[in-house]
Amino acid sequence: MVDPAAPVVTLRDVHKSVREGATVRPILTGVDLTVARGEAVAILGRSGSGKSTLLNLIAGIDEVDRGTVHTAGLDVTAAGERARAALRAERVGFVFQSFHLLPTLTVAENIALPLELAHRDAAAIPGRTAELLARIGLADRARAFPDVLSGGEQQRIAVARAVAPRPQVLLCDEPTGNLDDAAAALVLDLLDSVRREVGCALVLVTHSRQAAAFCDRQLRLDHGVLRADDGVAAR
Numbered sequence: 617m618v619d620p621a622a623p624v625v626t627l628r629d630v631h632k633s634v635r636e637g638a639t640v641r642p643i644l645t646g647v648d649l650t651v652a653r654g655e656a657v658a659i660l661g662r663s664g665s666g667k668s669t670l671l672n673l674i675a676g677i678d679e680v681d682r683g684t685v686h687t688a689g690l691d692v693t694a695a696g697e698r699a700r701a702a703l704r705a706e707r708v709g710f711v712f713q714s715f716h717l718l719p720t721l722t723v724a725e726n727i728a729l730p731l732e733l734a735h736r737d738a739a740a741i742p743g744r745t746a747e748l749l750a751r752i753g754l755a756d757r758a759r760a761f762p763d764v765l766s767g768g769e770q771q772r773i774a775v776a777r778a779v780a781p782r783p784q785v786l787l788c789d790e791p792t793g794n795l796d797d798a799a800a801a802l803v804l805d806l807l808d809s810v811r812r813e814v815g816c817a818l819v820l821v822t823h824s825r826q827a828a829a830f831c832d833r834q835l836r837l838d839h840g841v842l843r844a845d846d847g848v849a850a851r
Contacts (some may be wrong), residue, residue: 624785624817625651627676629745630683632669641670645840656818658828661837667821671787676700676710705733709778713789715770717762724758727777734781748776751806767794775803782814789821804830
């Protein structure tokens with residue numbers, strides 16, 4: 617049986633550096649993080665502080681230099697690429713800062729894609745897609761292609777696509793960054809309702825205090841170390 621109180625994301629002593637020419641620049645230096653099922657955690661920090669890198673490590677997109685990452689029951693640091701890809705397809709939703717919508721698919725097809733990749737009931741996919749489009753206020757854009765949408769509309773579609781399969785872990789990189797206050801409120805409400813509906817963990821990288829305030833916990837990434845936003849080291 618799965619322990620509902622068990623953490624769904626655990627990072628221990630995680631280090632990550634990048635090479636810039638002849639120089640190696642540390643990004644993360646001994647990050648520890650535990651996120652419980654159903655918990656929402658906001659990570660704040662200046663541009664270039666490593667917030668997006670941290671999300672990529674949780675999702676198994678990037679690999680750590682040292683330390684361990686466990687996500688939704690998978691030891692990401694020990695897993696091969698196939699297992700990490702399956703993790704992202706079946707148990708992790710990711711809202712990328714640059715959206716990554718597929719230009720040859722309609723809005724509805726973009727949202728349906730992760731459901732198809734996760735082998736969900738084909739008969740239920742159109743209903744789930746229509747439900748999400750209505751919840752983000754874009755029901756009339758189902759047949760549109762991404763290139764005719766505004767940046768804010770693309771952002772909302774990216775969020776709907778990420779939450780469509782009801783993932784165990786939802787990772788969001790600036791999910792309200794291109795939105796006005798009304799659209800941001802729609803997106804935050806959707807993220808919160810999905811979190812409560814399926815009990816998924818939410819890790820949200822943001823510069824927005826509005827977005828951070830709706831989370832259970834606020835952390836700050838500074839000089840490679842993750843701390844509570846009041847300056848106390850994170851758990």
